[in-house]
Amino acid sequence: MTDRAPEREGTLGATTPPSLSYRPAIGSDHAFLRAMLAAAFDWRDDPEFDDALLASPEAAHYVDGWQRDTDFGVIAERDGEPAGATWARQLTAADPGYGYVADTIPELTLAVAPAHRGRRIGSHLLEALVVHATERGLPGLSLSVEDGNHARELYRRVGFTVVGREGGSDTMLLRLR
Numbered sequence: 001m002t003d004r005a006p007e008r009e010g011t012l013g014a015t016t017p018p019s020l021s022y023r024p025a026i027g028s029d030h031a032f033l034r035a036m037l038a039a040a041f042d043w044r045d046d047p048e049f050d051d052a053l054l055a056s057p058e059a060a061h062y063v064d065g066w067q068r069d070t071d072f073g074v075i076a077e078r079d080g081e082p083a084g085a086t087w088a089r090q091l092t093a094a095d096p097g098y099g100y101v102a103d104t105i106p107e108l109t110l111a112v113a114p115a116h117r118g119r120r121i122g123s124h125l126l127e128a129l130v131v132h133a134t135e136r137g138l139p140g141l142s143l144s145v146e147d148g149n150h151a152r153e154l155y156r157r158v159g160f161t162v163v164g165r166e167g168g169s170d171t172m173l174l175r176l177r
C-alpha cells in the first residue's frame, strides 16, 4: 500500500492532538456505521464493489436496528467529524456473522475512512473497544478477516488469535476472561 500518511499520532491521552478524539458510539451514529460497514466489506477499495451487498442479510445484521442494549462501539473524530469506527454486536447461531464464535461473544467491525488511515486511529479504536468489552464483563470479542487484509496484523498485536477458517477468511478471537 502506498497511501499511508508518514506521521504518527500519539496515544490516547496527553499526547493526542486536540483535533483527534474518541467517544462511545450512540444511536445517531447509525448512518456513519453503515458507511464504515461498507468500507470494511470493500476493504480492497474495489471499483466494482456493489453497494447492494450491504442490504443483504449477511451484511445488514451488523448495523440494522442500531443501537440495541448489547451493542457498543467507539467513534474517532477528527476536527469534530467522524473519521473511523469500531463496534461490536452479539449475533446468534441462528443468524451468525462471518466471525461468529458464540452467542455470548460479540463480533466486531472496524474501519477508518480512507483519508484518515495510517495514523494509528484504527489501533486506538480497537484498544478502546477492548476496554469497553472488558468493562462489560464479556468473555471475548471475535471477528472475521479476509486473506490479504493488513488489518490482521493490527488484530494480532492486540491479542487476537486465529480460531477458525471459513473460505478465504480467518475467524479471530480475543479472550477476555
Ligand SMILES: CC(C)(COP(=O)(O)OP(=O)(O)OC[C@H]1O[C@@H](n2cnc3c(N)ncnc32)[C@H](O)[C@@H]1OP(=O)(O)O)[C@@H](O)C(=O)NCCC(=O)NCCS
Pocket: 001, 002, 003, 004, 039, 040, 041, 042, 043, 110, 111, 112, 113, 116, 117, 118, 119, 120, 121, 122, 123, 124, 143, 144, 145, 146, 149, 150, 151, 153, 154
Ligand atoms: C484496517 C484499518 C482499520 C486500519 O486503520 P488505520 O488507522 O489505518 O491503522 P493504524 O494506523 O492503526 O495501523 C495499525 C497497523 O495496521 C497495519 N496497517 C495499517 N495500514 C496499513 C497499510 N496501508 N499497509 C500495511 N499495513 C497497514 C500495520 O500493521 C499497522 O501497524 P504499523 O503502524 O506498526 O505498521 C484501515 O486500514 C481500514 O479501515 N481498512 C479498510 C477496512 C478494513 O479492512 N477493516 C477491517 C476488516 S476485517
